[in-house]
Amino acid sequence: MKKTLLSAAIGAAVLGFASAASAATLDDVKAKGFVTCGVSAGIPGFSNPDDKGEWTGLDVDYCRGIAAAVFGDAKKAKFVPLSSKDRFPALQSGEVDVLTRNTTWTISRDTSLGFNFRTVNYYDGQGFIVKKSLNVKSALELSGAAVCVQTGTTTELNLADYFKSNNLQYNPVVFEKEADATTAYDSGRCDVYTTDQSGLYAIRLKMKTPDENVVLPEVISKEPLGPAVRQGDDKWFDVVSWVHYAMVNAEEYDLTSKNVDEKKASGGPDIKRLLGAEEGSKIGTDLGVTNDWAYNIIKLVGNYGEVFDRNVGAGSPLKIERGLNALWNKGGLQYAPPIR
Amino acid sequence: MAGMALNSDTPHTKKASSLIYDPKARGIFYQVLTVALLVLFVWTIAQNTIHNLQRANIASGFAFLKGRAGFDIGQSLIAYSSDSTYGRALVVGILNTLQVAIIGIITASIVGFIVGIARLSKNWLIAKLAQVYVEVFRNIPPLLVIFFWYKGVLTILPQARDSLHLPLGSYLNNRGLFVPTPILGAGTWMMLVALLIGIVCTVVIARWAKKRQMRTGQPFHTVWTGIALIVGLPLVTFLALGSPITFDFPIAGKFNLTGGSVLGPEFMSLYLALSFYTAAFIAEIVRAGIRSVPKGQTEAANALGLRSNAVTRLIVLPQALRIIIPPLTSQYLNLTKNSSLAVAVGFSDVVAIGGTMLNQTGQAVEIVALWLVIYLSISVSTAIFMNWFNTKMALVER
Numbered sequence: 001m002k003k004t005l006l007s008a009a010i011g012a013a014v015l016g017f018a019s020a021a022s023a024a025t026l027d028d029v030k031a032k033g034f035v036t037c038g039v040s041a042g043i044p045g046f047s048n049p050d051d052k053g054e055w056t057g058l059d060v061d062y063c064r065g066i067a068a069a070v071f072g073d074a075k076k077a078k079f080v081p082l083s084s085k086d087r088f089p090a091l092q093s094g095e096v097d098v099l100t101r102n103t104t105w106t107i108s109r110d111t112s113l114g115f116n117f118r119t120v121n122y123y124d125g126q127g128f129i130v131k132k133s134l135n136v137k138s139a140l141e142l143s144g145a146a147v148c149v150q151t152g153t154t155t156e157l158n159l160a161d162y163f164k165s166n167n168l169q170y171n172p173v174v175f176e177k178e179a180d181a182t183t184a185y186d187s188g189r190c191d192v193y194t195t196d197q198s199g200l201y202a203i204r205l206k207m208k209t210p211d212e213n214v215v216l217p218e219v220i221s222k223e224p225l226g227p228a229v230r231q232g233d234d235k236w237f238d239v240v241s242w243v244h245y246a247m248v249n250a251e252e253y254d255l256t257s258k259n260v261d262e263k264k265a266s267g268g269p270d271i272k273r274l275l276g277a278e279e280g281s282k283i284g285t286d287l288g289v290t291n292d293w294a295y296n297i298i299k300l301v302g303n304y305g306e307v308f309d310r311n312v313g314a315g316s317p318l319k320i321e322r323g324l325n326a327l328w329n330k331g332g333l334q335y336a337p338p339i340r
Numbered sequence: 341m342a343g344m345a346l347n348s349d350t351p352h353t354k355k356a357s358s359l360i361y362d363p364k365a366r367g368i369f370y371q372v373l374t375v376a377l378l379v380l381f382v383w384t385i386a387q388n389t390i391h392n393l394q395r396a397n398i399a400s401g402f403a404f405l406k407g408r409a410g411f412d413i414g415q416s417l418i419a420y421s422s423d424s425t426y427g428r429a430l431v432v433g434i435l436n437t438l439q440v441a442i443i444g445i446i447t448a449s450i451v452g453f454i455v456g457i458a459r460l461s462k463n464w465l466i467a468k469l470a471q472v473y474v475e476v477f478r479n480i481p482p483l484l485v486i487f488f489w490y491k492g493v494l495t496i497l498p499q500a501r502d503s504l505h506l507p508l509g510s511y512l513n514n515r516g517l518f519v520p521t522p523i524l525g526a527g528t529w530m531m532l533v534a535l536l537i538g539i540v541c542t543v544v545i546a547r548w549a550k551k552r553q554m555r556t557g558q559p560f561h562t563v564w565t566g567i568a569l570i571v572g573l574p575l576v577t578f579l580a581l582g583s584p585i586t587f588d589f590p591i592a593g594k595f596n597l598t599g600g601s602v603l604g605p606e607f608m609s610l611y612l613a614l615s616f617y618t619a620a621f622i623a624e625i626v627r628a629g630i631r632s633v634p635k636g637q638t639e640a641a642n643a644l645g646l647r648s649n650a651v652t653r654l655i656v657l658p659q660a661l662r663i664i665i666p667p668l669t670s671q672y673l674n675l676t677k678n679s680s681l682a683v684a685v686g687f688s689d690v691v692a693i694g695g696t697m698l699n700q701t702g703q704a705v706e707i708v709a710l711w712l713v714i715y716l717s718i719s720v721s722t723a724i725f726m727n728w729f730n731t732k733m734a735l736v737e738r
Contacts, residue, residue: 023395085695089704092398113702134595145595146515151692152699157410160422171413171596173606175686184686186515188499189605191595199408223403233396 006244007273025229025236026070026288033297034076038064038096041081044202045312046122047319048103055079058311059100061090062121062227065243066098074300085152085176088113091228098240099228105153109228116237120226120245121304122312123333125219126158127197129204132214134191143168148181148190150174155195155243158221169317182206183224186241201318202209241276242287248336249274250303252327257302260295274339283339296337305333389705402481404701405430413688415604426697429463434714437727440611441676441687441718448675449668459627470623477620482678485617488686489609497605509589511597516604518590519595525584534577535570542566573717580626602655606687610679618675629664630656661733669726673719680715690714 029035037058039047047057059280061081067077079095091099092114102124103109130136139162149156151174163170173190175181183205185193193203197219204210227244230238250256253271255263264275272278275298276291286292301307308325309315326332359365389428393400404425412422417435420428450489458470477485497506503513542565549560576583590600633656641651682689698707 001547085699088699088702092702092704112399140601144593144598150694156696157700159424160410160412163412164422170412172414173604173686174685174692174696175412176686176692178684187495192499220462 043098068296120224124223126221151300247304247335251305350554448618453621456626486613503562520587534573538570538573629660
């Protein structure tokens with residue numbers, strides 16, 4: 001009897017393994033009725049729960065955009081906060097459908113980790129924050145400093161490269177959680193904290209006395225942050241990528257969440273094609289979603305400029321300049337392929 | 341009935357049915373079945389893992405250990421830079437784990453024995469203090485003890501620029517304890533040789549003294565002779581060579597003290613937390629061990645006219661140790677395993693460094709396997725050593 005139970009258990013286990021995450025994420029997402037996004041556990045402006053417990057931020061809105069495109073409902077998105085160490089296994093194992101978690105696009109992540117990157121929803125670069133009282137004006141004066149850093153990030157590697165190539169000494173103090181690293185810096189364990197510049201401005205707001213901290217001018221790396229999906233699932237990859245492109249195109253056409261209804265009727269052929277208002281258009285269904293996918297994104301979430309502004313730009317406490325993240329025709333790098 | 345059944349059965353069915361009902365054959369059959377199912381189970385997991393890794397286009401294998409690590413490590417016992425390999429980074433992690441575990445085990449044993457004996461003290465205050473200590477530390481999760489020390493160290497100790505000046509050129513601030521580093525000049529090895537000679541001589545003299553006492557009853561001052569040899573010989577060599585050891589003292593730099601050696605707050609808090617936490621358990625084991633020696637043993641020893649010192653040393657402790665050592669082993673193993681909580685305070689132990697490697701390379705399965713093998717090896721080695729020690733200490737029954 002015991003043996004029968006045991007063999008039954010083993011049989012069940014074997015069957016269980018056979019039904020691992022399949023390659024058609026879009027179908028899985030539609031079947032379960034919501035999209036699961038891996039986000040960071042709390043970077044103001046990117047993904048951070050507000051005082052009502054609602055997730056807000058640039059990465060969060062990207063995820064809501066995907067939900068709007070697939071379901072026509074931006075609320076059908078679930079957020080899984082992940083540490084930098086947990087994020088890749090979570091995506092590999094299928095725990096999350098897409099990683100919208102200010103993750104830097106690098107070749108090794110694209111290849112050996114088995115992910116796909118295409119769109120960049122925030123062009124960033126790594127910087128340093130120090131206490132004003134240290135009187136440091138440049139990162140090149142940091143030799144001998146104790147540097148707090150979060151483990152398992154490109155930040156950690158850039159830091160090592162930068163100090164090595166400039167022949168500077170430093171003492172790394174490495175933490176697994178962003179919050180632990182910043183607390184250690186704030187309490188004086190380290191002289192310097194380093195992460196992406198956007199993160200530095202966000203974290204500065206959380207410090208005991210934000211004004212006593214200053215971000216150094218050096219940007220020591222390229223950090224293109226964007227969503228990652230599992231390799232070998234092109235349909236889902238296309239949906240995730242085109243959500244961003246729809247938002248960027250919308251900004252280029254001056255389509256906002258406020259005027260999109262009006263423009264849907266009155267706009268030119270470009271706008272009508274984007275919004276799925278063109279006769280007999282199959283653009284949306286070919287992508288695997290409904291024809292009004294882009295309309296839903298813009299109506300429910302907004303265009304790229306709106307999202308940027310409300311989360312990290314002029315309309316937010318962070319007040320980060322558009323800089324590299326301006327549209328291509330306004331001196332930035334945000335460029336979307338045409339919807340045609 | 342039995343006879344009838346025997347007669348009516350053909351030889352063939354008789355053999356088969358007797359095999360089914362033979363308890364020995366059934367036992368073997370079930371054991372083979374269990375092993376086969378276990379093998380199938382493990383094989384299925386392995387196949388599934390390999391299949392899933394291939395499907396997800398994840399490179400696998402241990403070749404990544406030869407790659408350039410690219411990240412720096414704060415605390416390292418061996419030479420390490422970002423140019424070193426992942427394999428070397430892992431070794432740094434293993435050494436850091438071993439360092440905190442070994443020093444922690446020594447401290448925990450000393451504190452544990454003192455507190456355990458203190459709990460049995462006839463002095464009310466000492467006994468109660470020891471009891472409060474044991475109850476407090478035994479009933480808090482080790483992670484909280486680590487946080488307690490870490491936050492305590494970070495908030496109470498002064499900032500780097502207002503370091504506390506300690507004797508012997510040492511400094512204390514919230515970046516750690518800074519001590520002078522000895523710089524070994526030429527001829528230092530001769531001191532080491534002198535030390536070895538001292539130890540060997542002491543052992544030889546101790547054996548000779550014991551034999552002589554057995555034969556003639558004459559005691560010999562082995563302890564004093566031993567100390568004179570072990571401390572004296574290297575000291576004489578040191579002076580004869582003209583003090584070859586100099587010290588590198590920590591001095592105030594731009595951001596912090598430079599020079600000397602530093603014990604970071606991450607190491608200190610982990611070490612103190614693990615030591616004091618485990619010491620509470622060891623204290624209880626020691627107390628139980630001593631209490632387990634029957635009172636009649638002490639009384640009999642007293643009746644023979646042994647002094648109380650000799651009663652403890654020769655009668656009580658040898659019998660108590662027999663009971664203390666086995667549970668002590670599991671406390672040592674617990675301390676070593678609890679050192680993996682280092683990741684919470686940013687100490688670069690094998691789990692923290694493995695975690696970084698996991699993230700940089702994405703080789704999750706391989707690194708988890710390495711973690712398992714490393715902890716298993718450390719634990720099994722500790723257990724083997726303690727079992728050997730236990731057999732040495734066990735009472736030999738004649």
